[in-house]
Structure formats: structure tokens, C-alpha cells
Amino acid sequence: MKQGFSTYHYWRKSKSAFTTFLCFLSALIAIVPLFLIFFYSLSQGIGALNLDFFIKMPKPVGESGGGMANAIVGTAILIGLGTIFGLPISLFTGIYLAEHKHSAFASVVRFLTDVLSGIPSIVVGVVAYIIVVLPMKHFSALAGGVALGILMIPTATRTTEEMLLLVPQSIREAGLALGIARWKVTLRVILPTALRGITTGILLALARAAGETAPLLFTALGNRFWSTEIGQPIASLSVFIYDYAKAPFSDWNRQAWAAAFVLIFFITILNVIFRFVTRGRYAGNGH
Amino acid sequence: MQETATDEKIARAPLVIGSKREAEKTMNVKVSTKNVEAFFGKSKALHGISLDVPQNTVVAIIGPSGCGKSTFLRCLNRMHEVAGGTRKGSIILDGESIDEYDPVVLRRRVGMVFQKPNPFPTMSIFDNVAAGLRLNGMVKKNSLAETVERSLRQAALFDEVKDILDRSGISLSGGQQQRLCIARALAVDPEVILMDEPASALDPIATAKIEELIQELKKNYTIVIVTHNMQQAARVSDETAFFYLGQLIEFGGTERLFTSPQKKQTEDYITGRFG
Amino acid sequence: MAETSSSIALPVGHQPSGGAEKAPPPAVLAEGKKGKSVNLGDLIFQGSTTFFAFLVFALVFLMAYEMFHGSTLSIEKFGWSFLWREIWDPVQDEYGALVFIFGTLVSSVLALLLALPLSIGVAVFLSELAPRWLEKPVSFLIELLAAIPSIVYGLWGIFVLVPWLRTSVEPILSKNLKFLPLFRGAPYGFGMLAAGIILAIMVLPIITSISRDVLKAIPTAQREAALALGATRWETTRIVLSDARSGMLGATLLGLGRAIGETMAVTMVIGNRPEISASLLAPGYTMASVIANEFTEATSDMYISSLIEIALILFAMTVLLNAAARLIVWGVTKKFKNE
Numbered sequence: 001m002k003q004g005f006s007t008y009h010y011w012r013k014s015k016s017a018f019t020t021f022l023c024f025l026s027a028l029i030a031i032v033p034l035f036l037i038f039f040y041s042l043s044q045g046i047g048a049l050n051l052d053f054f055i056k057m058p059k060p061v062g063e064s065g066g067g068m069a070n071a072i073v074g075t076a077i078l079i080g081l082g083t084i085f086g087l088p089i090s091l092f093t094g095i096y097l098a099e100h101k102h103s104a105f106a107s108v109v110r111f112l113t114d115v116l117s118g119i120p121s122i123v124v125g126v127v128a129y130i131i132v133v134l135p136m137k138h139f140s141a142l143a144g145g146v147a148l149g150i151l152m153i154p155t156a157t158r159t160t161e162e163m164l165l166l167v168p169q170s171i172r173e174a175g176l177a178l179g180i181a182r183w184k185v186t187l188r189v190i191l192p193t194a195l196r197g198i199t200t201g202i203l204l205a206l207a208r209a210a211g212e213t214a215p216l217l218f219t220a221l222g223n224r225f226w227s228t229e230i231g232q233p234i235a236s237l238s239v240f241i242y243d244y245a246k247a248p249f250s251d252w253n254r255q256a257w258a259a260a261f262v263l264i265f266f267i268t269i270l271n272v273i274f275r276f277v278t279r280g281r282y283a284g285n286g287h
Numbered sequence: 288m289q290e291t292a293t294d295e296k297i298a299r300a301p302l303v304i305g306s307k308r309e310a311e312k313t314m315n316v317k318v319s320t321k322n323v324e325a326f327f328g329k330s331k332a333l334h335g336i337s338l339d340v341p342q343n344t345v346v347a348i349i350g351p352s353g354c355g356k357s358t359f360l361r362c363l364n365r366m367h368e369v370a371g372g373t374r375k376g377s378i379i380l381d382g383e384s385i386d387e388y389d390p391v392v393l394r395r396r397v398g399m400v401f402q403k404p405n406p407f408p409t410m411s412i413f414d415n416v417a418a419g420l421r422l423n424g425m426v427k428k429n430s431l432a433e434t435v436e437r438s439l440r441q442a443a444l445f446d447e448v449k450d451i452l453d454r455s456g457i458s459l460s461g462g463q464q465q466r467l468c469i470a471r472a473l474a475v476d477p478e479v480i481l482m483d484e485p486a487s488a489l490d491p492i493a494t495a496k497i498e499e500l501i502q503e504l505k506k507n508y509t510i511v512i513v514t515h516n517m518q519q520a521a522r523v524s525d526e527t528a529f530f531y532l533g534q535l536i537e538f539g540g541t542e543r544l545f546t547s548p549q550k551k552q553t554e555d556y557i558t559g560r561f562g
Numbered sequence: 563m564a565e566t567s568s569s570i571a572l573p574v575g576h577q578p579s580g581g582a583e584k585a586p587p588p589a590v591l592a593e594g595k596k597g598k599s600v601n602l603g604d605l606i607f608q609g610s611t612t613f614f615a616f617l618v619f620a621l622v623f624l625m626a627y628e629m630f631h632g633s634t635l636s637i638e639k640f641g642w643s644f645l646w647r648e649i650w651d652p653v654q655d656e657y658g659a660l661v662f663i664f665g666t667l668v669s670s671v672l673a674l675l676l677a678l679p680l681s682i683g684v685a686v687f688l689s690e691l692a693p694r695w696l697e698k699p700v701s702f703l704i705e706l707l708a709a710i711p712s713i714v715y716g717l718w719g720i721f722v723l724v725p726w727l728r729t730s731v732e733p734i735l736s737k738n739l740k741f742l743p744l745f746r747g748a749p750y751g752f753g754m755l756a757a758g759i760i761l762a763i764m765v766l767p768i769i770t771s772i773s774r775d776v777l778k779a780i781p782t783a784q785r786e787a788a789l790a791l792g793a794t795r796w797e798t799t800r801i802v803l804s805d806a807r808s809g810m811l812g813a814t815l816l817g818l819g820r821a822i823g824e825t826m827a828v829t830m831v832i833g834n835r836p837e838i839s840a841s842l843l844a845p846g847y848t849m850a851s852v853i854a855n856e857f858t859e860a861t862s863d864m865y866i867s868s869l870i871e872i873a874l875i876l877f878a879m880t881v882l883l884n885a886a887a888r889l890i891v892w893g894v895t896k897k898f899k900n901e
Binding site: 044 | 601603604606607608610611612613614615616617618619621622624625628629631632679680681682683684686687688691692700702703704705706707709710711712713714715718720721722763766770794795796797799816819820822823824825826830850853854857858869870873876877880881883884885888
Binding site: 178 | 369468
């Protein structure tokens with residue numbers, strides 16, 4: 001049986017078992033907050049989650065009920081603007097990076113994209129303030145859109161590049177061998193093949209943009225009333241949560257939780273979809 | 288141009304003694320290569336390849352792995368440069384150097400079929416065949432369906448897929464996909480078809496179909512096929528070139544090369560002493 | 563000599579070149595026969611993609627420039643001393659960034675101290691210990707943690723974390739560990755400790771997923787070699803960890819970068835008082851928070867200029883951290899890919 005094993009050996013083995021246990025414990029501790037947040041936002045917000053919430057306007061202070069219809073529309077408009085500013089740049093840059101894998105400039109651009117992704121959203125908000133709000137002399141949805149657009153660029157660019165690179169080289173060769181011009185092969189063959197992954201990646205970037213608050217605080221500002229004008233301040237889901245969370249009315253607090261739940265819900269769904277769509281490709285290593 | 292070709296032929300006569308088609312061939316050289324050298328950066332993959340591909344024949348290129356067969360093939364339609372390679376020496380198509388061509392236009396005259404079938408994943412069978420035409424702006428609205436059908440027939444695939452033309456191209460079996468790729472290449476009406484080990488990824492039955500197809504196709508096209516399968520080369524080709532370590536060792540009529548090769552290296556390879 | 567099948571191939575009346583039997587070649591070939599050596603479409607396409615790539619390149623510099631320009635007033639007035647002035651007085655128009663730099667650094671370092679051991683544990687768990695069927699869902703959950711918006715963390719912070727700290731944790735700390743300046747002061751709940759904890763939760767996913775990737779990039783051969791020598795699970799892991807050292811450093815720097823820039827969650831729980839204190843229980847103020855809170859209230863040009871300058875400092879810090887981190891991480895995974 002276990003002859004010849006010294007005490008030291010048992011010590012090593014139990015140290016190993018213990019640290020394995022610690023790692024497992026860390027994993028548990030790490031995901032606990034996730035469940036806590038889900039649980040709390042649902043339990044706290046469930047009281048306020050009803051149809052009114054989605055289609056009504058906010059009620060004046062002191063009155064209960066009301067909804068966040070303007071905030072939902074506002075967020076949609078802001079994301080839309082962000083897409084208009086950020087998407088073309090991201091797509092084309094992603095294509096550039098995928099086509100020029102080895103060029104020095106591409107490496108620099110890739111590096112700068114990564115650096116861009118680390119810039120705090122509030123700093124982007126300040127820049128948007130300087131270049132849009134100041135010249136226009138007032139806050140606007142446009143400024144918020146610009147900020148969100150800039151925030152979207154790193155994610156959308158990287159996703160586009162990575163999805164394009166996943167398309168096997170043999171497809172490009174097939175296209176070129178048919179005598180199709182290089183740019184047409186990229187645009188009409190490679191891009192459509194990668195489109196599904198790219199779209200989901202962009203949806204993910206949009207989801208992130210929808211949750212942004214800091215940059216909106218002094219660009220789009222916020223609006224208690226219904227507004228869809230781009231040149232005016234506009235409400236948003238995230239700022240709504242912020243205002244209602246700080247307020248001393250528990251009814252408002254509940255509404256903040258409800259809005260938070262809606263936000264998390266959609267972000268989770270989009271993440272699941274993204275995982276699902278890209279799972280097959282990664283598993284097969286691109287072939 | 289033709290005269291020089293003849294002179295060259297005579298000068299290289301020792302390599303091709305015994306082929307009865309000598310005189311006829313010199314009148315109808317489709318592709319002529321002279322001293323072709325290919326490089327990947329600094330390393331040289333091909334050393335001075337000179338051979339002529341007669342029209343409406345099947346020329347097979349055999350040799351052990353890594354000896355430059357595919358590289359040579361890819362020089363013929365300038366795909367070699369797509370992979371970042373450079374080339375010296377001349378390649379003449381119907382009397383004109385291919386270097387004077389826009390590679391895009393060249394590749395419509397010289398088509399290619401690859402080792403692993405690569406139909407476009409997001410397109411249907413019909414769209415796959417039509418892709419070369421559509422994306423080249425070569426479409427005459429009414430004749431597209433006819434062209435697609437004709438190409439699929441030429442590739443011996445039409446009967447199998449005529450009812451499922453809008454199904455995805457990648458839903459077919461391996462052998463069918465390869466024939467789809469052949470149909471796609473045929474649709475743009477090339478004159479030369481290059482095949483890079485077209486059947487190596489396929490099962491024996493599909494392989495036999497492809498070989499049958501090649502025999503049919505050579506009536507209308509000139510075919511150059513790279514294969515690592517000597518028996519296939521013997522079955523399918525009219526002339527065979529044996530490559531070794533980037534050099535053309537021997538080139539001549541298939542049957543003669545296989546039964547009484549001129550060079551010892553050829554003989555060693557054929558009898559399985561290496562490779 | 564053999565009459566080969568090749569004699570069949572070329573009957574006397576052979577086909578002329580171009581294959582007149584087939585349909586005549588499409589008109590395009592006839593006109594664009596040789597073609598231009600550079601395709602116009604390619605040129606336009608290349609130009610467009612390069613242009614946009616250049617836009618991204620220029621964007622970062624544009625941002626830096628705009629912030630520089632916007633903070634000229636305060637740069638001129640305070641110069642470098644802005645970085646170590648402790649005063650923040652809008653009434654007198656006297657500003658200094660020290661309080662906020664302190665708040666940002668302390669909360670971020672605290673977050674790292676809390677998150678790092680956990681992150682490494684989870685990364686090791688995911689890359690070395692967990693079976694595949696468990697690793698995938700747990701990885702996904704960790705990524706989900708990263709996807710939750712800052713504002714939601716803040717919400718949770720205000721209503722769950724802070725009350726918990728105020729009623730359960732901090733009274734214990736302040737009563738029993740009073741001798742340490744770290745835990746002096748009344749337990750408000752709001753304060754540096756709350757900010758540190760929330761930030762820890764927020765940076766954990768980043769450090770974890772990058773560390774896990776770095777660990778996975780180390781070839782299995784190394785583990786096998788260790789195990790074959792009779793090492794235990796943990797000892798093998800230690801060897802792998804030491805290989806991954808620089809990659810994990812990069813991951814940590816990235817996490818630090820994220821923590822420094824976090825705004826909403828921190829603003830909602832840190833108390834927002836511009837004071838420097840040694841105690842974790844005391845409220846604080848970070849660079850991101852002061853911008854978020856006071857930007858729209860800023861009345862004078864100097865006020866705004868100072869806030870923009872703080873944004874500039876934040877920008878510089880995160881850019882440097884990110885650049886350093888990416889270079890390190892990139893270097894590590896590259897090293898192992900080449901082996």
C-alpha cells in the first residue's frame with residue numbers, strides 16, 4: 001500500500017488539495033455578486049415592472065406611478081446616433097486591419113484601438129462636450145451620440161477584424177481565381193461570410209453603449225419631458241436610473257431597479273446570442 | 288513566336304523523343320513557360336522551369352511533396368503573387384506574356400480548382416456558379432440561368448442538383464462540392480483550367496467522377512493538373528511533367544514517361560524508391 | 563515507342579485557339595483585354611479603408627489635443643503644482659487635483675488588493691483545474707459580470723452594499739481595529755471601503771479573463787514535464803504561474819486602468835467629499851467622480867478648465883497604463899505562440 005511515503009509527501013499533497021479548494025472557492029465568490037445583482041434588481045424592481053413602466057412618461061415629484069417611456073426612446077435615439085458615427089469607421093477600419101495583417105501602420109492602428117478601449121467613458125464625454133456642446137452652446141442628443149459612437153469604435157473594430165480573419169483563406173483564393181477584383185472579393189464574398197459574427201459583435205457594442213451613463217451626464221444631459229430632437233437634451237435609461245436611484249422616494253428607487261433589470265436583461269440576452277453565434281466558429285478554428 | 292517555340296522544342300528534343308504529336312504540338316501551344324523561377328522572399332522554390340502546354344490536352348505535374356508543383360501552377364494564373372511570392376522568367380498565353388495582363392482579367396481566362404472544395408458559404412448552388420459572372424459584371428440577364436445550367440452540365444453535376452439549386456453550396460457532399468467548384472470555374476468561360484490536386488480530398492468514387500470529367504473537359508479546354516497520385520496522372524493525362532526539388536526533371540508523353548522514363552530520378556520516383 | 567492516347571487529343575482538324583466551338587468570349591474580355599495594371603475599384607477601396615483607419619489613428623491624438631486646449635486656463639494659472647495642490651475651492655476659484663488623485667489611487671489599489679488574489683484563483687481554476695463542462699459556463703458568467711453597466715453596480719452599491727457595510731462590517735472594524743488609522747472614524751457605509759469593494763468586483767472579470775488566456779497560452783508540454791517529474795497539482799501550477807508572471811502583470815495593469823476610470827459605481831458609494839484621510843471608512847473623492855458631479859455645475863471658466871485638466875490627467879494615466887499593459891500581454895502570448 002502506501003509504503004515509503006514520508007510525512008512531507010502528505011504535506012505536499014494536502015497543500016495541493018487545499019489550494020485547489022481555494023481556487024474553487026474563489027470562483028464561487030467571484031460569481032456570487034452576479035447572482036446577487038440579478039436577484040436584487042429583479043426582486044426590488046418587480047413591483048414597478050408593469051406595462052405603464054414602458055409606455056408612460058415620468059410623473060411629477062410626489063406622485064407615484066408613471067414610467068420611463070421617454071428614457072427608452074432616448075436611449076434608442078442615442079444608440080442610433082452612436083451607430084451612425086461609430087459604425088462606418090469601425091467597419092472600414094476592421095476591414096483595413098484584416099486586409100493588412102502584417103503592415104506596420106495596421107499594427108499601430110490596432111494598438112491605438114486597444115488604447116482607445118481603455119480610455120474612461122467620462123473622458124470621452126469631456127471630449128464630446130468640448131467638440132460638440134461648446135460650439136453648439138447647449139447640450140444635445142447629438143453630443144451624446146458622438147460620445148457613444150467613440151466608445152463603440154474599439155469593440156466594433158476588433159470584432160469586425162476578428163470575424164473577417166476567421167473566414168478561411170481558401171474562400172478568398174477561390175474568389176480571386178475566378179478573376180474577381182480584390183475589393184469585390186472582400187466586399188461581396190468575405191464580408192457576407194463574416195456578417196453574422198460581425199452583426200452580433202456590433203449588437204454587443206450597442207448593448208454596452210446603452211448602459212453608459214457618465215459621458216451622457218454633460219452631453220445629452222437628460223430630459224424629464226418627451227423629446228426626440230437631436231439638437232436638444234434627451235432622456236436616457238442610464239441617466240434615468242441615476243436620477244431615480246439618488247432620489248429620496250422609494251417609489252422612484254423601485255423604478256430605478258426596474259430599469260436596471262431591463263438593462264441587464266437585454267445585455268445578458270445579447271451576450272448569450274453572441275456566445276452562441278461565435279461558438280461554432282471558434283471551436284472549428286476557422287475551418 | 289511559333290517559330291521560336293519550334294526551335295526550342297527541337298533543342299529540347301531529347302526530353303520528348305518518342306512523342307508522335309511533336310510536330311502538331313508546336314503549332315498549338317496554349318501556354319508556354321520559359322525559365323520560370325519562383326521565390327518566396329529570398330528562398331527559391333522553382334529553378335528555371337521551361338515547358339509548353341499544348342492546347343486541349345491534359346498535362347499532369349507529378350513529384351514528391353514540396354517540390355514546387357503547386358507553386359508552378361499558381362504562377363500560371365498569377366496567384367503566386369497573391370501569397371506574397373515573386374516570379375522571374377516568362378509565361379506566354381496564346382502568344383502574349385501574362386505579365387502584361389491585369390491579373391484579374393488573366394484569371395478569367397485561366398481558371399483554377401483547388402485541393403479542398405471551397406464553395407462560397409453564404410451562397411446557394413446557383414449563386415455559387417453565377418458568382419464569377421455576377422461579380423465580374425459579365426451578366427446578360429436572360430442568359431444567366433442558361434449559363435449556370437450549361438456549366439453544371441459540363442461539370443456533370445446538373446442532374447444531381449437541378450431541383451435544389453437554391454440550397455446552400457456547402458450542403459453538398461465533398462465530391463459534389465468539388466464539381467460545383469469546377470462548374471463555378473467553367474461559368475466564366477476560361478480557356479485553361481488549372482487543377483491543384485482536385486481529388487485528393489475526395490473518396491474513390493468521387494475521384495473517379497472527377498477523372499471522367501477531366502477527360503470530357505479537355506475537348507474544350509486545356510487542363511493542367513497537379514497530382515501526387517501517379518496512377519491518377521497515368522490515367523488522366525496526355526503529358527506528364529516530373530518535378531523534383533523545384534526543378535523540372537522530365538517532361539513528355541504520359542505513357543512513355545511511365546513505361547520508359549529518360550532520367551534516373553524519374554524512374555526512381557515512379558518505382559517508389561523515394562517520395 | 564508507345565502511341566499514346568495523346569494522338570487522340572489532336573486530330574488534324576484541331577480546334578483553333580479561343581475555342582470557337584463554345585460561345586464566343588463575353589465582350590468584357592475583348593475590350594478590357596490587358597486591363598490596367600492597377601484596378602480602379604481596388605484603389606478606391608484601399609483608399610477608403612486606409613482613410614478610416616487613419617481616422618482612428620488620429621482620434622486618440624485629437625482627444626489629447628482637445629483636452630489640452632480646454633485646460634489651458636488652469637494649466638497657465640497652476641502649472642505643475644496642480645498635481646499636488648490639496649485645495650478645491652470653487653468659490654475662490656482655487657483648484658488642485660491632489661485630493662482626487664489620492665482618492666482614485668487609493669480606491670483602485672484597494673480594489674486590486676481585494677481582486678487580485680481572487681482573480682488569480684479563478685484564473686487558475688478555469689485554466690488548470692476545472693473540467694471543460696464547468697469551465698465554459700463559469701467563464702461566461704465572469705464575462706457577464708464585466709458586461710453589467712457601471713450604473714447598475716452603483717445602484718446595487720447604494721442599496722445593498724453600503725447598508726451592509728454600515729450595519730454589519732464597519733462597526734466591527736471601527737470598534738475592534740480602532741488602533742489602526744485605517745479604520746478610524748464613524749461607519750457611514752459610504753466611503754473608500756465601499757468604493758474599493760465595488761471596484762474589486764468590477765475589475766475582477768478583466769484580470770481573470772486575461773490571466774486565464776495567458777495561462778492557457780502556456781503549452782501543455784510544460785505541465786506534463788512537471789507532472790512527469792512527480793510534482794503535485796499545485797506545484798505544477800506554481801511553475802506555470804511563474805511562467806505567466808509578466809502576462810498577469812499586464813492583466814493587473816489593465817484592471818488598474820479600468821478601476822481608475824470607473825465613474826458611476828464609485829461616485830454613488832464613495833461619499834464625494836474632497837478630503838484626504840487615512841481611514842478606509844472615510845468618504846473620498848475620485849477624479850472621475852468630481853468630473854461627473856461638478857461638470858454641469860461649473861460656473862466659472864477656471865472651474866471648467868480645472869475639471870478638463872483633471873480629465874486630461876485621467877486620460878494620460880489610463881493611456882500609459884493601457885499601453886504598457888498591452889505591450890506586456892502581447893509580448894507574452896507572442897512568446898509562447900512562437901515556441
